[in-house]
Amino acid sequence: MRPSHWQTILAALILSVTLMVAGCTRPDTSPYAQTQQETTQPGAPAAVAREAEQGSRFNKFFPTGGNGYSVVYTQEKKGFSEAKLKRNGQDVAMLSISDTISLPAAADKYKAATETLAGYPVLEIGDTQTGVLVGDRYQVKVQSRDPSFTPQDRRNWLQKFDLNGLSKL
C-alpha cells in the first residue's frame, strides 16, 4: 500500500525534527564519556554493592593519633571510611578502608604483589599511595598529602591499623 500524502508529510516532519535535535546535541568527547554512558544507562550496576559493609563498622580499626598526630574522620559511606592524618594541625596523609566487593579490580591488583606487610599483600600505587589487602576483601590505604610524608611513613601507619581485627570482620 502506498503511504498517503499526510503520512509522507508526517514522516518528513519527524525526520527533520530528529535531525535537528541530534544536530544540536554536542557529542561528549571527554575521556569519561564511556564511563558516563555505562553508569547511567538503565540497569547500570550500582557503584557500591548492596552487600558492602557499612563504613561505620571500619572506624574501630583505624589508628589513633598522639605524638603531635591527630586523626580526623572525613567520610563514612557504605563500603568506605576515610580519615585525615594531621601532624601539628597540617594535613599529611589520608587513611582509608574500603570494601572491594563493589570494585573487584581493586582486590585483583594485589595478586601481583611481591611482598607482604604484617602478613598481608602490599603494593605501592602511583607516587603517593601504599595499600594492603586484608582478608582478600578490605583494602587499607595510606596516601601522602605532603611530600614530607614518605613511603616508609605510609608503611608505618598502615601497621598502626588493627589489620588482624579487620580480617575477622
Added chain:
Amino acid sequence: MSKPIYQRVDELPTGGITVQALKSLDFVIPGQWQNLVGFDNTIRAVTGETDEALVRQIGERAVALFNDKSQGYQRALWLYDTVDSASGLLGTATLANRVGQDISFLGFLDRLTPKPEKAQSIDLSVKLVTELVAFCQINGIPGDSIGDFLAALADYSGESLMRMAALVCFDGILPLGADFILKGLATIQGLTPDELEKNQTFNGVKDLIPGANSKDKLNFIGQSFDSVKGWMTDFVASHSLTQEKIFDNLTKFVEISKDKLDYVGAFLDIAVKYYSHTGTQTLARRLIERAAAEI
C-alpha cells in the same frame, strides 16, 4: 538528566562576578581558596598524582560514584545549585521592594515582596542549613547530625571555608550588619511555619531539610542556626570583619558604586552563585578523595 560531573567541573568559570566576588574575600582567609577548575586538574591537585593512567582510573571511579544515586552526591549538588537559584529569586523580590520604598507611587510593591531584613535573615539561615544537609549527604553522616557538622566545621578549609566566609560576609554582615547573628536568630524565633513557607529559598530546598512538616523544619533551622552561632561569632571576631571592610574589598573586584550599599545584598543574591560554584568544587574533592582510596 543532569550534566556529567566531569563536565560540571570542567565548565567551572575562571572569571566573572562569582569568582571575582569570592576573590574579594581573600583578605578574610588568605590563600585558602584557589578556584580549582577542571576535572583532571582537580584530581592531580587533590591527590598529588601525575601518572595519567592513574588519574584516569580515579576519574572513572569518581564518575561512577557520582552516578550512583544511592550515594547522595547528586542530592548534595542539587542542594548547592538550588539554594543559589532560589535565593536569586529572593534577590529579585528584594530589589523590587527597594524600588517600592524609594519611589512612593510604586509603594504598593511593599505589599508584594517581603521586607528585606526578614527575607535576608531567612535566606541566611536556610543557606546555613543547606550546608549542613549537603555536608551530611556528601560525607555520609545522618542528615540531622548537627554535632558532627559542628566538629567538621572547625576543620573546614579550602573552598568549603570560602563558602562559609561568603555566607557570613555576603548573606550576613553586608545585608544585615554586624549584628546579623542576633537579627537572624530573632527572625527565626519569631517566624511562623506559614511565613517560612512563603520564602523562596526555603521552598527550593525544603524537601531535603529534616522534619515531617514546616513546623519541624523551622525548628531544625532554628536549632542549626543556634548551634552554629558560636562558630560565626568567632569567625567575625577573629577576622575583625565589618560591613565597611567587606564592601571596600568587594568594590576592588566587582564594579559597584559606593553609595549602593543598600542594594548590594540583593545584587549579590542575583549575580553571585557562590554555593553552586564552591559546592561543585567541594563535591569534586570528596568524590576524588574517595575514588583515589577505593581504586
